[in-house]
Amino acid sequence: MRKLAIFSLLAFRAISGIDSYASSAPAPERIQRGEELQVSSAEVGRYGGTLVVGQRAEPKTLNPVTATDGPSREVIGRMMADLVHINRVTQQTEPALASSWKLSTDGRSFTVKLRQGVRFSDGYPFSADDVVFSFRVYLDEKVHSPNRDLLTIGGKPISAVKIDDHTVRFDMSQPYAAAERIFDSVAILPQHLLLKSYEQGSFAQALTLNTAPDTIAGLGPFRLKQYLPGQRLVLERNPFYWKADRDGHRLPYLDEIAFLFVGNEDAQILRFQSGETSVISRFSPDNYPAMAREQQNRGYDLVDLGPSLEYNFLFFNLNELPPDKFQQISREQPWFRDLRFRQAISLAIDRRSIVKLAFGGRGVPIWGNVTPGNKLWINRELPHPERSIPQAKDLLRSAGFSWDEKGKLLDLERKPVEFTIITSSSNAQRVKMATLIADDLAQLGMSVHVVPLEFRAVMDRVFQSNDYDACVLGLGGGDADPNGDMNVWMSNGSTHLWNMHETKPATPWEAELDALLNRQLVTLEYKKRKRIYDEAQALIANNLPFIFLASPNVLVGATKQVANFRPAPLEPYVLWNADELYLRQQGVATAK
Amino acid sequence: MLMHRKIFAIAMAFAAVHCGILFAGFFAPYMPSAQHREHAYARPTKLHFVDAQGQVHIRPFVYPSVPVEGEGFQYREDPSSGYPIRFLSRKSDGIHLLAVDSQADLFLFGTDGYGRDIFSRLLFGGRISLLAAMVATLLSLLIGVAAGGIAGHFGGAVDAVIMRSSELVLALPWIYLLLAIRGSLPLHVEPTRTLILLSAVIGAMGWARPARLIRGVVLSARERPFVSAARGFGASEWYLLRRHVLPQTLGVITAQAVTLIPQFVAAEATLSFLGLGIGEPVPSWGNMLSAFQQFQTVSSYWWMAAPLVALVAVSLTYFVLADALHQAGARINSGQSYA
Numbered sequence: 014m015r016k017l018a019i020f021s022l023l024a025f026r027a028i029s030g031i032d033s034y035a036s037s038a039p040a041p042e043r044i045q046r047g048e049e050l051q052v053s054s055a056e057v058g059r060y061g062g063t064l065v066v067g068q069r070a071e072p073k074t075l076n077p078v079t080a081t082d083g084p085s086r087e088v089i090g091r092m093m094a095d096l097v098h099i100n101r102v103t104q105q106t107e108p109a110l111a112s113s114w115k116l117s118t119d120g121r122s123f124t125v126k127l128r129q130g131v132r133f134s135d136g137y138p139f140s141a142d143d144v145v146f147s148f149r150v151y152l153d154e155k156v157h158s159p160n161r162d163l164l165t166i167g168g169k170p171i172s173a174v175k176i177d178d179h180t181v182r183f184d185m186s187q188p189y190a191a192a193e194r195i196f197d198s199v200a201i202l203p204q205h206l207l208l209k210s211y212e213q214g215s216f217a218q219a220l221t222l223n224t225a226p227d228t229i230a231g232l233g234p235f236r237l238k239q240y241l242p243g244q245r246l247v248l249e250r251n252p253f254y255w256k257a258d259r260d261g262h263r264l265p266y267l268d269e270i271a272f273l274f275v276g277n278e279d280a281q282i283l284r285f286q287s288g289e290t291s292v293i294s295r296f297s298p299d300n301y302p303a304m305a306r307e308q309q310n311r312g313y314d315l316v317d318l319g320p321s322l323e324y325n326f327l328f329f330n331l332n333e334l335p336p337d338k339f340q341q342i343s344r345e346q347p348w349f350r351d352l353r354f355r356q357a358i359s360l361a362i363d364r365r366s367i368v369k370l371a372f373g374g375r376g377v378p379i380w381g382n383v384t385p386g387n388k389l390w391i392n393r394e395l396p397h398p399e400r401s402i403p404q405a406k407d408l409l410r411s412a413g414f415s416w417d418e419k420g421k422l423l424d425l426e427r428k429p430v431e432f433t434i435i436t437s438s439s440n441a442q443r444v445k446m447a448t449l450i451a452d453d454l455a456q457l458g459m460s461v462h463v464v465p466l467e468f469r470a471v472m473d474r475v476f477q478s479n480d481y482d483a484c485v486l487g488l489g490g491g492d493a494d495p496n497g498d499m500n501v502w503m504s505n506g507s508t509h510l511w512n513m514h515e516t517k518p519a520t521p522w523e524a525e526l527d528a529l530l531n532r533q534l535v536t537l538e539y540k541k542r543k544r545i546y547d548e549a550q551a552l553i554a555n556n557l558p559f560i561f562l563a564s565p566n567v568l569v570g571a572t573k574q575v576a577n578f579r580p581a582p583l584e585p586y587v588l589w590n591a592d593e594l595y596l597r598q599q600g601v602a603t604a605k
Numbered sequence: 606m607l608m609h610r611k612i613f614a615i616a617m618a619f620a621a622v623h624c625g626i627l628f629a630g631f632f633a634p635y636m637p638s639a640q641h642r643e644h645a646y647a648r649p650t651k652l653h654f655v656d657a658q659g660q661v662h663i664r665p666f667v668y669p670s671v672p673v674e675g676e677g678f679q680y681r682e683d684p685s686s687g688y689p690i691r692f693l694s695r696k697s698d699g700i701h702l703l704a705v706d707s708q709a710d711l712f713l714f715g716t717d718g719y720g721r722d723i724f725s726r727l728l729f730g731g732r733i734s735l736l737a738a739m740v741a742t743l744l745s746l747l748i749g750v751a752a753g754g755i756a757g758h759f760g761g762a763v764d765a766v767i768m769r770s771s772e773l774v775l776a777l778p779w780i781y782l783l784l785a786i787r788g789s790l791p792l793h794v795e796p797t798r799t800l801i802l803l804s805a806v807i808g809a810m811g812w813a814r815p816a817r818l819i820r821g822v823v824l825s826a827r828e829r830p831f832v833s834a835a836r837g838f839g840a841s842e843w844y845l846l847r848r849h850v851l852p853q854t855l856g857v858i859t860a861q862a863v864t865l866i867p868q869f870v871a872a873e874a875t876l877s878f879l880g881l882g883i884g885e886p887v888p889s890w891g892n893m894l895s896a897f898q899q900f901q902t903v904s905s906y907w908w909m910a911a912p913l914v915a916l917v918a919v920s921l922t923y924f925v926l927a928d929a930l931h932q933a934g935a936r937i938n939s940g941q942s943y944a
Contacts, residue, residue, distance in 0.1 A: 279899065279900035283900065299901045300900065303900070303904045341791075363642075370645050433793045445718065447885075448719065448885045449640075451886065452640055452719075462793040463884055463886070464792045464793060464884055466787070470784065470788070480792075481792065482792070
């Protein structure tokens with residue numbers, strides 16, 4: 014009865030023109046009997062308008078299975094939906110296409126109930142077949158999906174079995190601690206459109222930027238309307254979307270989202286300041302003061318969301334190197350391998366200056382791999398030793414280092430301690446960090462040279478050639494769950510930066526870390542798992558494979574017309590609730 | 606007389622700039638890499654002659670600046686105590702023309718994002734940038750004049766070969782070549798080696814354009830009646846080229862030199878981006894300018910444009926000096942005496 018009332022209300026609103034549509038976007042479809050809608054708790058908004066977003070780079074693909082770059086994922090995330098979703102603000106899971114799920118008592122299988130009456134953005138009904146098909150594609154080695162690793166537990170991929178049209182069971186080879194978080198961002202694909210291309214082996218070509226909009230369908234709040242290379246990509250409302258507001262209006266409110274490709278952050282900021290775009294999703298702290306000054310005049314609000322999950326760090330080359338090839342580095346490695354040397358460096362670094370000068374004060378100093386932005390998992394007991402040059406010198410002395418009459422640090426063979434730090438020249442903050450570190454270490458008598466290189470050259474040296482002494486990099490930003498970082502900390506991980514080619518743990522503490530991480534992976538209870546992960550964090554902080562420096566705050570902004578704006582410190586910072594966003598005053602921001 | 610005075614004035618300005626750069630250690634109040642972290646992005650220090658009591662001082666003085674709480678990189682003067690500028694003051698690193706006591710700071714052109722004195726960096730950076738740019742200009746002009754002169758004067762197959770190779774140089778994707786050069790070098794390169802490398806790379810990249818211009822001038826010069834006359838009297842081609850044709854290109858060469866120098870200073874910034882230029886914390890006008898490419902610097906810290914202003918000023922000095930010398934030379938050649 015209530016649903017019937019909603020239809021009539023919708024019909025009335027449409028006829029009476031309360032919501033006038035400025036664009037040609039389709040009106041939301043009437044809610045059907047038996048349609049199991051999810052009700053949003055956000056403020057009730059109004060229909061219409063285009064949200065214009067400035068993107069630094071163009072998306073490379075519309076294929077959710079193979080996309081790896083940020084811009085693609087930002088667009089695809091609005092067009093697709095997952096079974097279970099992580100709420101970016103609470104960092105907790107919530108139902109999405111799955112209305113409920115149940116974990117078996119042995120922790121090895123999930124039974125997921127799918128929402129009834131859901132339709133794809135082309136109107137085709139969604140069922141368990143689509144889910145099974147999607148997981149088949151993600152897990153197919155030939156498709157090379159970056160998600161495949163995450164969907165592989167204990168060396169075996171999870172399997173999806175259809176129970177009935179609206180029930181799917183997922184079986185795992187061992188219990189999995191991150192549990193239903195695994196389903197976040199695994200977009201469910203339309204089998205009716207993609208089965209053929211998948212079976213023909215041309216799946217990678219099925220969802221490109223050149224694919225005709227009417228042959229792409231998803232379950233997200235928006236669907237593709239237009240793509241103009243080099244200019245913009247426009248999404249329009251998915252009229253069949255499976256969420257409604259508290260008053261029973263089908264979401265999303267926005268008619269369209271237009272992504273303008275602007276090239277770089279400076280252009281992104283200028284467009285935002287001029288009112289051409291309505292939101293800005295993460296900008297560097299350097300730009301904050303200039304933007305904040307204009308806040309009142311230009312009618313936008315900036316939000317400092319506090320520390321991000323990004324951690325910046327200095328690390329040394331501890332790879333096993335062929336001695337004939339890199340003589341210089343091999344000669345320096347005994348210093349780098351000595352924990353006391355690394356501890357001395359950590360003590361000598363002025364992290365507060367890094368936060369102040371590299372992030373304009375909008376960041377926090379860190380001493381571990383989990384930042385204060387990750388409230389669920391940070392180990393608050395980790396010590397934060399204050400900067401102390403005398404203590405650092407004591408450590409170096411105890412490790413056999415000495416100083417000449419000019420104050421230059423000498424190693425055991427009385428050779429001067431001199432090394433280079435490489436970093437990406439396109440990241441001004443990291444160049445600044447490296448330069449500040451070099452200056453700090455000069456106080457220990459070390460001669461440190463900063464060499465900013467083009468980003469790919471840095472990656473090549475760190476991942477391939479191992480031709481470097483030390484490097485400043487940053488990681489993090491994805492999921493808050495510890496599993497997202499397994500590839501960094503497991504000794505056989507693909508991003509085990511300081512020693513890339515370990516076949517087995519190179520040191521006893523790395524073996525211990527592997528064991529702890531493997532244990533937390535199968536511990537289902539949060540408190541127990543947190544205790545194990547705390548131990549892992551302490552182990553990392555004590556052994557300093559990375560010397561942690563600082564974490565920048567997440568800074569975002571929106572014009573005052575954007576309502577329900579609830580940015581989050583997790584990616585995608587601003588558009589994660591695009592289905593709930595609405596414009597207070599219609600038609601102000603339009604794509605040209 | 607007027608001409609004499611003009612040349613003298615320009616020569617003095619030229620000498621002053623180069624003296625300042627050459628004796629940077631004396632003229633700069635600070636070492637170029639000294640960081641004053643409490644004073645990042647500080648505005649140029651104001652020099653005062655009148656104190657809070659309205660008393661006039663002959664010796665200028667400064668007030669210490671203190672950070673404004675809660676505002677990033679904002680400072681205010683603390684007028685409770687003034688510190689006089691000391692001339693010819695002896696410090697641990699030598700004698701400085703200008704200095705103040707350590708309680709206050711003397712940032713004549715403000716500071717950068719690390720709190721380093723821009724004035725000092727400008728003087729020290731000028732050494733590297735101008736020297737590298739001048740050597741590179743000389744190199745590219747030498748190659749350019751030789752290539753363009755020979756191509757234009759002799760024509761035919763020689764011309765075709767030289768000009769096609771100049772086009773090749775223009776069309777080459779230098780960025781990849783530079784990445785390869787960078788890859789073959791050790792990570793840390795000593796500043797002197799960087800200087801030589803920079804000059805060589807920039808010089809080798811920059812000869813094609815002057816060569817094409819010079820070829821054009823030579824093409825028209827060799828058809829001039831006096832050149833034909835000299836040829837009629839039996840002058841050899843090399844003699845003609847040296848005595849009559851190349852001197853005609855002097856104007857183009859001077860114009861090229863003064864435009865190439867600032868261009869090459871900026872090119873160093875690009876090379877720094879690839880890790881081939883002068884690396885932090887050693888200053889160069891190029892790497893100082895690269896900070897000015899960011900929106901926030903332009904909008905908030907205008908004083909960081911100092912290297913840009915210096916570059917324009919120095920280029921203008923070169924240009925006017927070269928022009929004056931050229932005019933004076935032309936008058937002597939044409940037998941006119943100075944007015």
